[in-house]
Amino acid sequence: MEWTTEKRYLPYSKWGADTLLHLQAQAATSTYQMRYHLRPISGLVNDPNGFSYFNGEYHVFYQSYPFGAVHGLKSWVHFKSKDLVHWVNLGLAVEPDCKLDSHGAYSGSAKQIGDKLFLMYTGNHRDESWTRHPYQIGAWMDKHGTVSDKHLLFKKPNNVTEHFRDPQIMEENGTYYAILGAQDAAQKHGHIDVWKSSDLKNWEEIDFLNFTNHEMGYMIECPNLVKVDGKSVLIFCPQGLDKSVANYQNIYPNMYVIGDSVDLDKAQMTNPSNLKNLDEGFDIYATQAFNAPDGTAYAISWVGLPDISYPTDNENWANCLSHVKKLSIKDGKLIQQPVESIKTLRHNEEDLNSQLIKNSTSGQYELELTIKENQTGNLYLAANDDLSENLRLEFDTKNGKLILDRSKAGDVAVKYGQTRSVELDANKEVKLDIFVDRSLIEIFVNDGEHVVSGRFFANANNAIKFDQKINYDGKFWNMESIM
Amino acid sequence: MEWTTEKRYLPYSKWGADTLLHLQAQAATSTYQMRYHLRPISGLVNDPNGFSYFNGEYHVFYQSYPFGAVHGLKSWVHFKSKDLVHWVNLGLAVEPDCKLDSHGAYSGSAKQIGDKLFLMYTGNHRDESWTRHPYQIGAWMDKHGTVSDKHLLFKKPNNVTEHFRDPQIMEENGTYYAILGAQDAAQKHGHIDVWKSSDLKNWEEIDFLNFTNHEMGYMIECPNLVKVDGKSVLIFCPQGLDKSVANYQNIYPNMYVIGDSVDLDKAQMTNPSNLKNLDEGFDIYATQAFNAPDGTAYAISWVGLPDISYPTDNENWANCLSHVKKLSIKDGKLIQQPVESIKTLRHNEEDLNSQLIKNSTSGQYELELTIKENQTGNLYLAANDDLSENLRLEFDTKNGKLILDRSKAGDVAVKYGQTRSVELDANKEVKLDIFVDRSLIEIFVNDGEHVVSGRFFANANNAIKFDQKINYDGKFWNMESIM
Structure with a gap:
């Protein structure tokens, strides 16, 4: 089967339920399928999204394309857990069903605000000339898992290209901040763009985050900022990074920097370390981290890489998520351990x-x-x-x-x-x-x-x-x- | 939404994948949904099927109608387990995809034969005048869970009506036997019909099983015969049973009889006990039991009853399976315990x-x-x-x-x-x-x-x-x- 653009963006309603049931059974019965990690119910899984603590449980979503091992029309699939190991599959949660996310409900984050979970993510919209418009979207999920009230938070500013996505929502002293992966319009380099809002409705751009003196390739995806043992840890995925800045072998690396602190209002990290690979293996990307209510920093990763083929592509499914890792710092180094x-x-x-x-x-x-x-x-x-x-x-x-x-x-x-x-x-x-x-x-x-x-x-x-x-x-x- | 006959028998390919994803999410997020029992992925679950031990693991399937809480076009969904408690969902396994089971892949059983699992079940076919034809079907499942080679084993004999279904396959001394639920054509009473085959291909009817002197209502469903501590235990669901034979309160009971032995070639149970309710609660039906290779008898039940509405019907899903119970006999009484x-x-x-x-x-x-x-x-x-x-x-x-x-x-x-x-x-x-x-x-x-x-x-x-x-x-x- 050839994956034409038209086919990849076909609405879910145009696929037959029999096809989906067959794909689900094919993914489930594969001898390669994971059994104690979050895995595709069918099709392709990529970035973890909305990793958070809400209503007394941990939640994570993943990017899903249910109809094959290709990056087609994306949605979010929802899982929850009491212990970060045993997950309950709650199914499709955010789907590409409005103009704002017509060509994919792309990656984002989540944070409990009041008695609901606030989701902030990038809607991918292509217009008639197939130009990409990245819309940053807000939505609310109630404790039953129902997502509603999708609304535009902000469009891309003029200083960035269409590559502007993956917002991480944070709160400090009553102000909301978001950091996004971006490519600047002038030089086409990778950046992390910092935004703020007092009310989650009106958002203003602060600046690109200053955390390195090096050029960050042509794009940064999936930036995440967490507090770990009193330090600020920035986790991100630079694309096209020069290997003289930090060595890596994967097509794109997932890196981190440790700083003493980050002043978001000034878009400034204090005393940043050099870039290091988060994982020294083959397939880790798009790691998402957050601080639980007790302060503990947890991370979960996509095990899979953009632009890489995997043997299970022939079985119509691909990739999985990593175990959740608990982060700490020892002698200035980031430590990642499986949860107890x-x-x-x-x-x-x-x-x-x-x-x-x-x-x-x-x-x-x-x-x-x-x-x-x-x-x-x-x-x-x-x-x-x-x-x-x-x-x-x-x-x-x-x-x-x-x-x-x-x-x-x-x-x-x-x-x-x-x-x-x-x-x-x-x-x-x-x-x-x-x-x-x-x-x-x-x-x-x-x-x-x-x-x-x-x-x-x-x-x-x-x-x-x-x-x-x-x-x-x-x-x-x-x-x-x-x- | 009105469940017309046409809608209930709509091929799975005519339903949209988006509808199925929404139904799966709705079933998963319901506050009534079970979390440590086998439950509907979407829609309605009824009889457990094919409960067996194969390729070093336990297997069970259930009757599934994925598109709502009604008895529509049925398929089998497959689960496997190492311990009878933690189950892996392997998805759709037997679907109504040929003339033999065009109106439903109905209930049946399974038994490892050689290096494959032999499935024996009732295909429901309706002809143009909507007359029901129950076909007893054989099929083979390999160790990867792929079902193939569906074929007709036998049609109904003249001595029974169209109510002729739910075969349990057994083997004794190199001969295969099947017992089926049946309604006789002459008096329209419930019976258990015994069949035999030396090669799984050519089947002959032996007789109705003699296990009681009472009339068994107008139909018996889901007969199962297992050996328990040296006795023969017959589990079955009589419909329309006179309450003077054995008292019960549910719309239809799930009953059992204990005999010293059963001679299948003579269709005769020796020294049968009176009928007793297998469960003294509200919703147990269609229990399926089998003897594992070590001889242990295990049973699993549908928790749900035919012709009864449940509150989750409004949420488009219904019912679940019971825990697996280990059977034994103590002082002539059947003992059912949860597995260790x-x-x-x-x-x-x-x-x-x-x-x-x-x-x-x-x-x-x-x-x-x-x-x-x-x-x-x-x-x-x-x-x-x-x-x-x-x-x-x-x-x-x-x-x-x-x-x-x-x-x-x-x-x-x-x-x-x-x-x-x-x-x-x-x-x-x-x-x-x-x-x-x-x-x-x-x-x-x-x-x-x-x-x-x-x-x-x-x-x-x-x-x-x-x-x-x-x-x-x-x-x-x-x-x-x-x-």
Whole structure:
């Protein structure tokens, strides 16, 4: 089937319910499908949206195109949770049903205001000449999950191009602020644009946020600002960033900067750090973070990248969301840890001590390994007998290095490299908390000092083994399905 | 919206995907929706189908009409589980897509044969004069959940009317048998018809099963035969049964008979007991049971009744499935217990000892109470402050009686009575294991000697309280959501 523009923007009402039911069953029954992560009900998933705490529960939405593995007409699908691990699927929440979002209810954020959840997002409208108009939209969701009162908050100002989107709504001392990804009209560089409002109705632009002296490529998407242990952490996705500014291998990186503080009224970050990759693996993008009422900062990411094909495209579905990560700062570095309640998914705990770790697995597990110092070797996951297929984790606790290699685990984004490496302290043991969910791996290194995530596609083979005698401590758990 | 016959039998392809997405969201967000039971993704759910063990996991399907709370064009939706508690939704599995099941893929069963799951079900076909033709269909499901090779097994014989359906497939000593619900053509009474086949292709009728001397009303639906602790247990739904044969209050009962054995070749049950109600509550029907490979008999029920309206009909969805129950026999009586793994849903255990048990709950909990002997009183669930709304449980451990009263918890099937009562031993404490899931209650009395299930619709009020000082032991758990 050819995905013409017309087909991608066909209204949902023009698709048959039988087609949707078949697509939902196809996504559900795929051997690659995730079982304890938020995954597509059908079609394509991208950015997490509206990650928030409301009415006593956590909420997250994701960008959804229900009819195939393409970036077609987008809507928001809604999930809620008491513990950030077990999610209830509440279905379609924001759909492209008015002129403001006629060509997609694009990404945005959410914040409880009064007894409702205020949604702020970008409506994508194309006019008759197919010119894109990004409208920043407000809407209200009640505690039953019903979204109403969609209204225009502001159009793009003249100093930016049509690439103006992904508002994050915040409140400080009674004033509302929003930061948006933008491309300036003059030089076509990436920026984060700061806006303010006293009443959520009248909005004024402040300025581009000053957080770096470098050019930020040609666009920044999905900016998020959170408070973490007294610091301000800015998470964002620069596109076209020069690799001399900050090195990366993915087509587009998801980066962060830590500053002492941010003065939104002056659009100024104080004492910003250099840019760093949020995740040192393959597929993390569009991370959304927020501060819960108790101040804790949580982040969730799209596991998938723009402009990249994935093997499940042939099965008419693609991508998923990451686990929720709790953010903290230690010795000036951002630490990302899985939330504590992830442990409630564990069952059938096994102590590992034999050389061949596991001959087969369900493909749905957690593996906690401490590899002692001064050792080099390879750990093979999703391996078959002759190792012609595997996901390889190379470790060197002498010189301090960890490499994830997916070259024998399906072909994904091969031109952007099939390995990712992490620098560790030399002569020190390394602790790895590895979550595998059929075609997704998330590795938390040394209690979240590094995170290495990625998709892989060799999951018919589920042995786990070292290539030589290794001194290590290990535990293994099967992980429960959540949906 | 009026549900004309034409509308109810409209092909799924004629419904818009937007309508289905809205219906799915409406069912998911309803305050009455179940969270730890199998529930409608949209529309109406009825009979469990194909309850089986296959490829190392448990499988169950349910009858689904996705477009509203009516008995329209039916399909099968598929779920699988490792523990009979946490289910993965695999979506639409058997759809009405050929002449044989053009007006509904109706109920049936499943059994692993070789490396596939054999499905045997009733295809509902209406001809041009709207005459119903029940076709018994075979199909094969592979381990990826793909159903193929639908084919006719047999048509109705002349000795039965068009009411001939719900085959349960079994195997004994290399021969396949099926039992079906039937109405005989001569007297229009309910029967269970026994068939056999050596090759799953050529089938011959044996006879109506001889398991009672009484007339079984005008029809029997959903017959199931399982081995339990060396006995044969026959579970079935007689319609129009005379209440002098066995008393019941629901519009149609779900009953069982225990025999020493069944000789299928002779269509004869040896030493059958009297008929008894499987559940002593309000809404249990179409129970399906099977013997797992280790011999354990498990049962799961439709919680819903034919020809009854429910308050959520206005929300375009209706009904759910019960928990899976493990069957055993003690002192000649059938015992039904929740499966052990239900305990993995428990969290936040509380010992109860105050008079006012809980001022509020999530509406999603388990309550284990032992009420000491020689006491009478009332326990109110889902209660508001002035008790104008509540689900009342009256107990008398002196004379031995338990009454469930839903007269102040929404209007459901009022003409069939708003209370159900259970006879207990006099002067003995009673143990109650109560599961509440928003609008569903399942009470296991004295470790499964009695089960009292029902829907109720007062769940905006979630206090639990006694009406007087009661001597009891109790525990309370919040229960996790499963989907």
